[in-house]
Amino acid sequence: MLSKLKNLTDFQLSYNNRLSLLIYASTNATFPKFRLLGLNSCNLTHIPDFLQNQDELELLFLTNNKIHGPIPKWLWNMSKDTLEILALSQNLLTGFDLLPAVLPWSKMRILDLDSNMLQGSLPVPPPSTYIYLVSGNKLTGEIPPLICNLTSLRSLDLSDNNFSGGIPQCLTNLSSSLFVLNLRGNNLHGAIPQICTNTSSLRMIDLSENQLQGQIPRSLANCIMLEELVLGNNMTNDNFPSWLGSLPRLQVLILQSNLFHGAIGSPKTKFEFSKLHIIDLSHNHFTDVEFKAPRYSxxxxxxxxxxxxxxxxxxxxxxxxxxxxxxxxxxxxxxxxxxxxxxxxxxxxxxxxxxxxxxxxxxxxxxxxxxxxxxxxxxxxxxxxxxxxxxxxxxxxxxxxxxxxxxxxxxxxxxxxxxxxxxxxxxxxxxxxxxxxACGNSEASPPAPSTPKQGSxxxxxxKIVLMGxxxxxxxxxxxGYCLTAWKHEWFVKTFGRRQPKWRRKARRGHRG
CATH class of the missing domain: 3.80.10.10 (Ribonuclease Inhibitor)
Incomplete structure (x- = not known):
């Protein structure tokens, strides 16, 4: 039936609950040239073969299906000159057939491979990519330096994989464009690199649940747009970074379960940490706190x-x-x-x-x-x-x-x-x-223990803890953070109407 609709460009079947899309390999039907194809939650078990002949696709949604096995090599040649959004998240994909050094889509804006079972090395998207999501997979090896060539990148989420090695120093090259850097839940080690430059646009940095050591780099003071810094569950050994209080937009500071030590000094001016809303200092070795509590909305x-x-x-x-x-x-x-x-x-x-x-x-x-x-x-x-x-x-x-x-x-x-x-x-x-x-019996209550001398x-x-x-x-x-707004913004910008639902549940990432 669809083969008769020669002018059909936008076809959205996503999230119809009990609807299954059945594709027969023996069919000789020629499908229309789609521009938007939405097949989220259609009980698909494989990437439809008819997509091999699609060379005008701009948006392809295959999220929340049962697609398993490796991503076929023919996918890399599909709509190479037009594809802008590819969503394959929440499937059972295991790897890649003949993965190219850099993915070939010259107009790619959003690539979403979240929540699969992908193994092997990290695919590198083209330099045009704005948002790259690969969290919740089983990818291994080091983060390739080629990722630093994505000079248009706004959000990079590689969280909850098995990446090892250090964080590439070349990520500094992305500091002026990148809003979100999420490397949480890997096996990264070594020192936190000097990520921020004087022109940094970073809003959120999450490096938690790794094996990072050393001190917090003082270059983070250059991240004047930074709103969220999450470094929990590492081996960072440092004093409390009171110098972060100069960041005018910092709202979230998570330092739990590290080796921070010493006293937490009081701010030098009433403007320090003036926007702090979320702070976690638990499971460290702090001995004293002296913050005053700014009151703000x-x-x-x-x-x-x-x-x-x-x-x-x-x-x-x-x-x-x-x-x-x-x-x-x-x-x-x-x-x-x-x-x-x-x-x-x-x-x-x-x-x-x-x-x-x-x-x-x-x-x-x-x-x-x-x-x-x-x-x-x-x-x-x-x-x-x-x-x-x-x-x-x-x-x-x-x-x-x-x-x-x-x-x-x-x-x-x-x-x-x-x-x-x-x-x-x-x-x-x-x-x-x-x-x-029972109270009132003859059993004497034990004496109260002595306490340290007042004024110690x-x-x-x-004086402190009530920041925010x-x-x-x-x-x-x-x-964790949610990318829903990014996707909504891109879809509305492209089509001028409400975005179809990408997820049933909020994903990790930044909300732009």
């Missing part, structure tokens, strides 16, 4: 998917909630008392100070955090009674003060009636429900 341009520890569980967010304030400074070396000023910013929803060496009482001012849903103070050396005022926290769904030196009765009523006994383990001096120890320069100083108050501070997260 969050007007982020990104949709950030993330996984955070909230209410004791790992919880995935498809995008950053508009008002989410999570403070996680867990697993460092902070000690001293928690000051009463912790109760000043009213918007905190989750607070995690666990696994440090904090001493003294739990501040009664925590009762001022009326939106608090999760509070984790476990694995410290806190003493005295749990403040009865915390019963006022009617949104509190998770509470953990286990393994401290707390004494006296557990507050009763409201949310405290819902917490399990494990929330209070390891405090022999506590009594009352849900514990089996190494004590926990809360008013919109939300997120600490202790792993992030």
């Amino acid at each position: 969050w007007e982020g341009a990104y949709t950030v998917s993330m996984t955070i520890m909230n209410k004791g569980l790992s919880r995935e967010y498809e995008k950053t909630p508009d008002i989410l304030t999570v403070i996680d400074l867990s697993s460092n070396k902070f000690y001293g008392e928690i000051p009463e000023s912790i109760g000043d910013p009213k918007g905190i929803q989750a607070l995690n100070l666990s696994n440090n060496a904090l001493t003294g009482p739990i501040p009664t001012s925590l009762a001022n955090l009326t939106l608090l849903e999760a509070l984790d103070l476990s694995q410290n050396k806190l003493s005295r009674e749990i403040p009865q005022q915390l019963v006022q926290l009617t949104f509190l769904a998770y509470f953990n003060v286990s393994h401290n030196h707390l004494t006296g009765p557990i507050p009763q009523g409201k949310q405290f009636a819902t917490f399990p006994d494990t929330s209070f383990d390891g405090n022999p001096g506590l009594c009352g429900s849900p514990l089996s120890r 320069s190494s004590e926990f100083d809360w 108050y008013g919109s939300g501070l997120v600490i202790g997260i792993s992030t």
Whole structure:
């Protein structure tokens, strides 16, 4: 039937749920010359053979099918002079037949190979490419220097593969054009190169979950457009990079699970870190914090998917909630008392100070955090009674003060009636429900341990951690980014109408 529609150029069958496209190899039908062909989610098991004769395609969508095996060699010769967007993501593709050194499509703008099972070396797209997505595959070897010839590139996502070797220094050549650099989740090692130049356009850098060593390069101070820097889960050994506070647009700073150490100095001016919205300093060796809290409104341009520890569980967010304030400074070396000023910013929803060496009482001012849903103070050396005022926290769904030196009765009523006994383990001096120890017996409570002398320069100083108050501070997260807006922008620019849905689920990448 389609062979009779000689003037048909745009044919979109994507996302019709139960529709399957059946292509018979024996057919002699001649298909129209398509300009746009959308076959996302059509239960395809292979790349249709009739595409071999298509030489005018501009946009080809084959996402979210069951296409398996290697990409056939004839694909490289299809529509070499016209193809601008090729989407093969979310299939079962395993590799490449006769992969050329550089892919041949002279007008390529977007190449999406995400979420397959591709093995072998990284395909190098043509220099015209704007967006290149190859995350979630099994590609190996080093990142080829030829990738640095893509001087039009805006977004490069090679995350979640098995690339090894160092990060090519020549990526500096892309600094003036590249917006997004995502190399997360590989086996890259060595030092972080001097990526940024004085004309850098980089908005997001994600180098997390690799084996990178050494210090953060000071050239990052040249990335004046930088909004998101994610370096978590590496072996970076450095002091806190307070000099990053001069970046006027920095909103996300993730440094968790490295070898950072020492004190976190206070900003020299009130403008430093003035736009910081997401910060993760957990699982390092920091000993002191002295930041003051700038108060500003969050007007982020990104949709950030993330996984955070909230209410004791790992919880995935498809995008950053508009008002989410999570403070996680867990697993460092902070000690001293928690000051009463912790109760000043009213918007905190989750607070995690666990696994440090904090001493003294739990501040009664925590009762001022009326939106608090999760509070984790476990694995410290806190003493005295749990403040009865915390019963006022009617949104509190998770509470953990286990393994401290707390004494006296557990507050009763409201949310405290819902917490399990494990929330209070390891405090022999506590009594009352849900514990089996009744209050008022003759058993003496153990004495409160001594605390460091007030005024010690190494004590926990809360002048700080509330960067981003008013919109939300997120600490202790792993992030990903979404490219949907890029694709939408390109499609609308090309066809002047709404873009067809590329995904059922947000992908990792940048939202431009």
